[in-house]
Amino acid sequence: MALIASARFPISEPFAGGLEAHTWWLAQALHRRGHHVELFAAPGSDPVLGARELPVRKTALSDAARSDTSMPGAAWMEEHHAYLALMLDLARDGEHRFDVIHNNSLHYLPVAMASALRVPVVTTLHTPPTPWLESAIKAQDSCPVTFTAVSRFTAGAWQATVPAARIVRNGVDTHFWKPGRGGGDLAWSGRLVPEKGPHLAIEAAQAAGVPLRIAGPISDRAYYEDRIEPLLGKGARYVGHLDRQELAGLLGSASAALVTPCWDEPYGLVVAEALACGTPVCGFDRGALGEILTPECGLLAPPGDVLALAELIPRTMKLDRQAARRRAVQFCSLERTADAYTSLYEEVAR
Template sequence: MSGLRVALIASARFPIIEPFAGGLEAHTWGLAHALRQRGHHVELFAAPGSDPALGARELPVRRVVLSAAARADASMPSTMWMAEHHAYLGLMLELARDGEHRFDLVHNNSLHYLPVAMASALRVPVVTTLHTPPTPWLESAIRAQDTCPVTFTAVSRFTAGAWRPTVPAAHVVRNGIDTDFWTPGPGGGGLVWSGRLVPEKGPHHAIGAARAAGVPLRIAGPVSDPAYYEDMIVPLLGDDVRYVGHLDRRGLVELIGSAAAALVTPSWDEPYGLVVAEALACGTPVCGFDRGALSEILTPECGLLAPPGDVAALADLIPRVMRLDRRAARRRAEHFCSLDHTAAAYTDLYREVAR
């Protein structure tokens, strides 16, 4: 079978463009490029402002214009919720109208419930990737149907297990990163933390562990929760802990590759952990909390994990992690975290469902 025609549904909330708002956006950008390199025709439906090189279709398909009476109704949700709902509703109605003539399959890479709830209205197969633990809206969309016609994938064994009561047989297709772009760096004497600055990613724990270990720390990522950043991060910054901004991929490669170790400190059950894969590809060993899928990615040769939330135990591990072999970290990325492996697995699945 030659290249397939894939409708790739992305987030309507954040554009798919560097610097990325989070791991979901980074993954979607990388997957679209990797699938095209494999000869597939990919049409990406994404938020306004997405990377022009992806040829994305804007995903408010039509901007919602509500009457004054509707906006004044007591049931009116937030403007953002309504815009997102309207965008996916418009897209799914469009695909139900003529999607089978334009695409061989639809890959829903968003977190929204409507592509699952409306999949039975399409005459083209739908694949949905589970990127998060179970959410009420998505679980409801699946359970509302006697037989949900969607083929599900999960980004880790851990995430597949979390969804098993609702989705008994999700295919595990792990997220991957471009190991030709994320290349090894020289290492250094300090630590790095990267990701969204939000409570569930726990950068304040990374600061506490780095200080306790007496090792300087640099923090990079978008300030996704300004109140948390101002209250919990800014007061802790100093000469030994610096926030270096929201960097693009090239800036992150340089930053992570120049660190002796990367700290990964989730305060929730991490469904995958793209920042772990990025660090390993840069040859930088990882020291983190044992939550979610992190233990699937790391081996003792490239990273060590402390009990969840135990900052003192994390600090104790830092000197050992800084001495791990950077070549072992890079090998793990190449063998386990490659975007090429991800694209190959999705290609096999696409061809299976398209038949």
């Protein structure tokens, strides 16, 4: 099978975000099950995946084209060219090389050009509706793609455009994400960008009087310098962009994990990772977080309400760590995800 990933970020540690981490784990799980997986991803992706990395080609536009008034940003153009070259390659002879193509990217071209392929295409919806992807679906009288969504919330958001998306939640490897001893500082992990709201996590932890460690890539430098750095100290510490082993240690040692989305979180892989480490979660009730958490393993405050979140932190720290671990094993495991995708691949390949 072919697994289409991000052309912008390599599928390697430390991961640029949850999408890259999910793709890495899914490729690992499928490989362990005996599937031959070819990964279409950015150069520099992890060779340990057991799949042959096929670096996508970047465009070499003429000076005239680059100076044209219609020229978009260079990054947008390079990503467009990468997926265009990939889809044309698959249209030529993809049916002789693959039984199924799984589009795990956020780009519109694998959907827009699926009808040119003679091999079934599965696309996972990782985000709320975007104009480019919605356009790619609606431009076709009958879109030949089989869609999955990472949560019931995300499936509902796409209902008007994709009425029959199947729900296949992202999973975490519960053999790797093991229970920790807990009892330490609070933890927050993810991309440091406004929509993830780490500044609100700092404010809530400081209001509750509990130390907080923050981990993740600084994806928006201006936001970090303007909103995060001034809040550090007073019990809040940025510990860097951690690899998965270091992140598992951070989450496992935490007394609770804070999750503070300022957008409708489509799934929330960091929630599943924390639960697998036996760490209860305290967060904002946005997007799919309410699907993952139960009162036994996590507590949710109204969106954006820092004081309400702060009040829930001491209660969350007292929740049963074994209940958090059980929820991850029963609801968020990578094995469940791999089972669902394997069954779907077999179905569409028939």
